[in-house]
Amino acid sequence: MAISTGELVGDFTFLKPDGTPIELRAFLGKPLLLIFLRHLA
């Protein structure tokens, strides 16, 4: 079930280009546009 508008997104762990993890919450605190890409080419 996908997250719906109005719901708390929760946290996710991503990987930086050097491979180290970073949490989504590190970017919160202001309105944030998340852009999920198709493949990089």
Next chain:
Amino acid sequence: MQRIYDDIKKLGGDVLVITFMSPAYLAMFLAERPQPFPVVADPERKAYDAFGIGSTSVTGFLRLGVIWHYLKLVFRGWLPKGPAKDADVWQLGGDFVIDASGKLRYAHPSQDAADRPSNEELLNSLREAH
């Protein structure tokens, strides 16, 4: 994207770009094409799944709107490159706005490879997320 990045910053917002490619491939990509905003990897696609981002199909690529989108890019000088080895060409993307408290305020999971919201729509959703 870079064109509206300044407008987003002026609105007090920020951008996080997410790819499903590996961090190593992302690092190589950014070395060739540095970006002003952070780009991170979600190789297991846990966030892609949680945000309801699906995949397309051959018939999805053959929609008139998708073909026209790519033709316009070519007319503007874009030269298509093949996808990276092992890249999932069927994976779709999407655009989402989260407010400062972490609530989802706007969701646009792409319905096909050419489906993106307008810059104005994204900026409006960021304004409303304040």
